Amino acid sequence: MSDRPVEHYVAPVDPADAIEVDKIKLGDRRSNLWLDAWRDLRRRPLFYVAVTIVLIVSTAALFPSLFTDVDPARADLSFSNDGPIDGHPLGFTRQGYDVYARIVYGASTSLSVGLFVVLITAVIGIPMGALAAFYGGWIDSLLSRVGDIFFAIPYFLAAIVVMSVLSAHRNVFVIALAIGGFAWASLARILRAEVLQVKNLEYVMASEAVGRSKFSTLLRHVLPNSLTPVIVYLTIALGAAITAEATLSFLG
Structure with a gap:
């Protein structure tokens, strides 16, 4: 028997094929996560109650x-x-107005205000919190101090002042701007804390190690994996915004 070592030939792997395989595996994983979430929700009776209420109001x-x-x-x-x-x-x-009719027709205004407030809060709060936490240094100090200023102002009191100043231009967007323009600081703080944890994970450091820019890493890896508390907060903020709008309407 020959003592010559046996040579093994390994066929080269096309990097494009490897990337496609990774995409397929990742896609299957994502689809399975959504499927698991849907299966879990279907077992909860309160899910159907909530969906029914949302559909009726909408x-x-x-x-x-x-x-x-x-x-x-x-x-x-x-x-x-x-x-x-x-x-x-x-x-x-x-005054002789039909209460039921005013509730039904008022739902459109209340829902519009709530959605606009959530949109304004997200547009301001998400960039502020994400940039402050990911870049750190003077950017974090500057954006955090700006957030602290708005956080120290009671947004409901600020909304009353804004609505008094803009009393001649009251509409759905102005009301939403008066509420959401001062309510974003809490969201920025929540997202900042989440990004501070995510940015130190291995896959984020690996993304930077292969030459990806910091901003690209933030958009592709850090931000998508930090949005869970943001989604929870915004769903709560929707109801809070509708309540605030109703209170402002009651106060005139």
């Missing part, structure tokens, strides 16, 4: 005429403070 906001044919702007003092009657299930206000 439909009422988009198509209020499907829920009532009463004009919400029509007032009849002869029905002042009357209770529920046929066609008016919630009765009337002191």
Whole structure:
């Protein structure tokens, strides 16, 4: 028997093929994660209750005429403070407005304000928190101090002041800007804390080691893996914004 070592031939692997395989595996993993989440939600009765409520409110906001044919702007003092009657299930206000009709038609305004507030909060808060945490140094100090200034101002009190100044230009966007323009600091703090943890993980350092720029690493790897608390916060902020809008409306 010969003592000559056996030579093994390994076929070269095309890097493009390896990347495609990684993409397929990653895609399967992502799809499995979404599928697992959907399976878990389907087992929860409260999920169906929540979806039903959201669909009803959204439909009422988009198509209020499907829920009532009463004009919400029509007032009849002869029905002042009357209770529920046929066609008016919630009765009337002191001025004679139909309560149910005003609730249905008001859903559109409330939902619009809530969505705009969430959008404004995200547009300002996400870049502020992400840039401050990822770059650090003087950028972190500057953006954090700006956030502290807005965080120290009660956003509801600031919204009242803004609405008083812009009383001649009141609309959905102005109301949303008055609320969201001072409510983003909390989101920036939450995202900053999350990015500080994620940016020290191995895959982030590996991305920088292969020559990817810091900003590209932030967008492709750090930010997508830091959005979980952001999504949770924004869902809560939607309800808080609608409550704030209703309070501002009550205060006039």
